[in-house]
Structure formats: C-alpha cells, structure tokens
Amino acid sequence: MRSRMPPQAYIDEAWFARERELLFKPLWQFIGLKVMLDKHNAFITRTLFGIPVVVQNFHGELRAFENICPHRQNPIQVQPHGVRPLFCGYHGWSFDREGATRIPHEDALYRFPQEERACIHLRRFALEVVGNLVFVCLAETPLPIRQQFGAAMLASLTASSLAYDSEVIMTTYEGHFNWKLAYENLRDGHHPRYLHARSLYQDVKFEASISEEGVAGLRRLQETGIGERTRALGLMRSFSGGGRDAPMAAPPDEPYHAQVERYRDQDWYYNWLAFPNLHIASANGGHAFIIEHHIPVAAGRTDLVVYYLTAKKKQPYASSAAVLHAHMMGADVVMREDIEVMEQIQRTLHPSARSPHLGDYEFINASLELWYLDLMEEKFAL
Amino acid sequence: MPCKHVIGQGPELARALAAWRSVAPAAALELRPLELDPAAGQAALDGLEGLDDEGASAFVALDARFLNGMRLDLMASLRLRGIAMPALVEPGALVAAGVRMDDNCWIGAGAIIQHGSRIGFNTVIGAGAIVGSGVTVGHSAWIDEGVVIGRGARIGAQVTLGLGVIVGHGRQIGKLCIVDKAGRIEQDIAAKTFIHATHAQPIVIIGA
Numbered sequence: 001m002r003s004r005m006p007p008q009a010y011i012d013e014a015w016f017a018r019e020r021e022l023l024f025k026p027l028w029q030f031i032g033l034k035v036m037l038d039k040h041n042a043f044i045t046r047t048l049f050g051i052p053v054v055v056q057n058f059h060g061e062l063r064a065f066e067n068i069c070p071h072r073q074n075p076i077q078v079q080p081h082g083v084r085p086l087f088c089g090y091h092g093w094s095f096d097r098e099g100a101t102r103i104p105h106e107d108a109l110y111r112f113p114q115e116e117r118a119c120i121h122l123r124r125f126a127l128e129v130v131g132n133l134v135f136v137c138l139a140e141t142p143l144p145i146r147q148q149f150g151a152a153m154l155a156s157l158t159a160s161s162l163a164y165d166s167e168v169i170m171t172t173y174e175g176h177f178n179w180k181l182a183y184e185n186l187r188d189g190h191h192p193r194y195l196h197a198r199s200l201y202q203d204v205k206f207e208a209s210i211s212e213e214g215v216a217g218l219r220r221l222q223e224t225g226i227g228e229r230t231r232a233l234g235l236m237r238s239f240s241g242g243g244r245d246a247p248m249a250a251p252p253d254e255p256y257h258a259q260v261e262r263y264r265d266q267d268w269y270y271n272w273l274a275f276p277n278l279h280i281a282s283a284n285g286g287h288a289f290i291i292e293h294h295i296p297v298a299a300g301r302t303d304l305v306v307y308y309l310t311a312k313k314k315q316p317y318a319s320s321a322a323v324l325h326a327h328m329m330g331a332d333v334v335m336r337e338d339i340e341v342m343e344q345i346q347r348t349l350h351p352s353a354r355s356p357h358l359g360d361y362e363f364i365n366a367s368l369e370l371w372y373l374d375l376m377e378e379k380f381a382l
Numbered sequence: 383m384p385c386k387h388v389i390g391q392g393p394e395l396a397r398a399l400a401a402w403r404s405v406a407p408a409a410a411l412e413l414r415p416l417e418l419d420p421a422a423g424q425a426a427l428d429g430l431e432g433l434d435d436e437g438a439s440a441f442v443a444l445d446a447r448f449l450n451g452m453r454l455d456l457m458a459s460l461r462l463r464g465i466a467m468p469a470l471v472e473p474g475a476l477v478a479a480g481v482r483m484d485d486n487c488w489i490g491a492g493a494i495i496q497h498g499s500r501i502g503f504n505t506v507i508g509a510g511a512i513v514g515s516g517v518t519v520g521h522s523a524w525i526d527e528g529v530v531i532g533r534g535a536r537i538g539a540q541v542t543l544g545l546g547v548i549v550g551h552g553r554q555i556g557k558l559c560i561v562d563k564a565g566r567i568e569q570d571i572a573a574k575t576f577i578h579a580t581h582a583q584p585i586v587i588i589g590a
Binding site: 255316 | 423424448449451558560574576580581582583584585586587588589590
C-alpha cells in the first residue's frame, strides 16, 4: 500500500514545530527513572521540545518544574542529574516544593510590588510515576495518563519496572534523524533478520507476520477515517503495548544472572512500546532491561537517551559496574545498526521524495500514520 | 632454579613472557606460561588448581576488559594462595627512587615514574607512559602506552586510560572510569564515568 506520509513530515522544521504543539505537548513524556531520584534533593533535568524541565525530590515527593529561574532566566539545575537543592547559583534564589521563591536581600535590593511578587514562582508541570518510570506532561490541562497508554499497558509497565535495580548506566546518542523513523523502525518486525543479522538476530529470531485482523482493521480505518477524539484516543492506546515478543534462541546464561531477582522466569525477548517515543526491552529473559527514549530536537535531530539496568540485585556484587558497562557496549552494536540506517534514510529524504510503499505486515505503522496525519491536519485534537 | 608462572591470555601473555625473559635470563628463572580464558569465569580459576606453588612466584598478564576486573579476579585468587607476585619493570623504564609499586604491577619499557608516586597493585603502566611526581594510581588500573599523567593527579582503582590521554596536574579520576578518547583532561571525572571516542557523550553509572 502507498504511504501518505509526505517527506516534509521528516525534514521540514515548520512541520516539526506544529508536531510539537499538536502531538508532544498534550501527551505524557517519559523523563527519567525513579531510582535516579531516590533521595531528598535528587534531581534530573531534560529539555523536552525546547522546554527545560527539572524533576526534583522534596523529602520523597517528586515535583516537575520549568528549569528556569524567574529572575534572570538562568537554569536552576545545570547538571543532567545529581543531588542539590533547587537553588539558582546566579543570585541565590531558592525554591520550595510548590515552586515558591525565597529571595535573599529581597527588601534591600528588589522591592517587587506585591502584585508582581505574587507571580514570581516556578512554572509547574504535571508528573506521574508509573512503577519506576517518571512521566511529565507540559500541557496546562493534562490528559489522564490512562487515556494515553491504557490500563493494561500501565499495569505491565508498573510490574516490569518495579523489577529494576537501583544502579543504572546511561548515555545519550545524538542522532541525525527524525524521531518518527525510530517508532516506525521499532514497529517493523521484519528488519532484524537483515539489519541485525549478525547481532540481535543471532539471539532472538524475530518473525514478522501478517495479522489478517489487523489488516482488516486498517482497511476499515482507511474507509471510515479516524473519527472523533474519543475514537482517536482509543486508537492511540493501541499503539502502545508490551510483554513477550519472541523466544530466545538459547536460554540466557551469564554469571551475573544468579545475582539478580529475575523478572518472571521465561526465556523470551520482552518488548514494551509506549507511544510516542519510549521503548523498553529485555533481551535476556528479564535479567536486564534497556530503556530507549527518543527525544525530538529538530526535524532531523533526535537525542536517543539510553538507560540500561539489571533486575534487582539480591545483594551488592563487585562486578556490577562492569556488567552494566559490558551490556551497554553490547547494546551499542545494535543501536548503531539502527541509527545508521535511520540516518541514511534521513540523508536521502528531500522535499519531492516519493512516498514509501508499505507491506501488509506493516499494518500498525500504516494505522499509525493515518492517525498521525489526521492529527496534523487537525481533524481531532489531543 | 626458581620458577615463575606467567598466566594470562593472548598478546599480553606473550608480551609478559618476553619482558620477564629480558629481565631474568633463562639460566636464572624458569618461566611457566599458562594460557587461560578469563571469560570462562570459575572454570578459568579452576585451571590454576594444578599449579605448583612451592617456591614459585607468579605474574598475571591480562588486558583491561571488564573494567580490569578479570585481571583482578585472577590475581586475587593467586594471592589467596600466598604466591609471591613481584612487579615487572621492563628494561628502559625509569622509576625514581622511593616510588612504591605493589604486587603484579607492570611498568612498560621507556615509561617514566617520577618521584613520590605510588602505583597500586596489579596496575599496568604502558610503554612510554609518563607518570608525574606525587601521582597516586589505584590498584588494577590500565594506563595505556604513551599516556601522560600530570603531577599530583589521583587515578582511582580499576581506571583505564586509553591512547592519547593526558591527565592535567592535580586532576582526580574516580574509580572504575574509562577515558578512551585522546585529549587533555582538565576537570575531575566522577567514578564510573566512561568516555569513549565512539560516543558523543559520556556513559555514566548512577546509583548502586
């Protein structure tokens, strides 16, 4: 079938700006792991769609704010993570759990009128914790998170992420591709046989197949359109899902496996796709997890923030850092294979490039693009 | 004649045998090489069972893999048996008087270790590396060939410094770090930070 996605959806900055407003700002976004925020004053910072965000622990309670001091717009926290009070190092302004400001030498130096002073506080964002996963929403009136992911997906994310250990390794890849290429790639079960023939496919034999039911559903969508918002939200929830994906070619067997509390006991590749831009997988039957968060930066730029952690340690062991580093470098091989092909596609696209041809096995991506284009054409709003 | 078990794998084992032969002629020291695969875990350590400890010394020659942990595990299992594991200083290395070097250190040809430095056990200093005065290098570190460490710097345990790295005077690099990207380091690096030439941003471990 012929895709309706125009090349502009991948390369045009004006399109990207509209996408941020229509798609990303109304939706919940993953921002980090609760295990990274496990003590008073622990924080993480990220820039989501141009907006700097800080999540801070206040005596066990997590709050999300815009990471900009209301005085001179200096970032309040400047490191990507750490343990430090919410305190601006430029002029000493500090902030409490409500975002209210304490200003040193306020009467002597600032003399804000009462009305102006009442407005001086941090902009707060909605925050939800799902198991070990922390999400924020930049919208003034957030969609209930259950409407984005669905109850079953939230339950699965909660159960699996509670198996995470508290020691996490992470890095960021600066990808030169549009973020949608990542979600399309992740929902394409046919590429591992070729692209990852020497890496991931050696361990897990992914088999793409056609779901006649899925294809029939796609045909109905093509005939009737997405329809009104409630139906659109229902369809969006179908883009998220997780659990067992494919059996492993051989039982997982690494020395550290005996040191961790395995998530479930099945020799399967687990996969969770949380629409729009979060992917979690366990390639070794629940002994360890990789979290890939695709943060759109520009039409042709995506930051891929990658976290890797094992299941909970039964007790600390000396080589845990080496295990994490080895896993990260192993995952790096597969990620670079994906990144390389996505960057190749991005370089190839041009304003008059012809639309791609999708096979029936790609019915999920085809449904997703119908939904996406209706959203971008403002046939419904999130 | 005294004997030395030289235990390790691949090019490091070959290099160590050649180096020991250059510092102790065949008539003075019998070298007994043992090649084993440290990735085999306990099975590799079991391979040490048959060694004759009586009057013997040993030397472990493995690369930096697994954050230098495989070399550390192997060395530790020999140490537990009470086998002497003297440091290896290759010909041409210049080690200032009073520099403290612990067991199983390996100082490569042409390396310079300046006054007041301390090199922890099981650490490898590559050929031609320069370690400034008053430097502390923790145990089981891997300092690649030609690396320069400025005076007063502190290098943590199990750190790996790769080709082309220059550590500024007084800088501190926390334990279990890898810096494998050529260039001069002029800020301290937190423990469990991995800077690879292949990665645009550092890899870091948070929590424990």
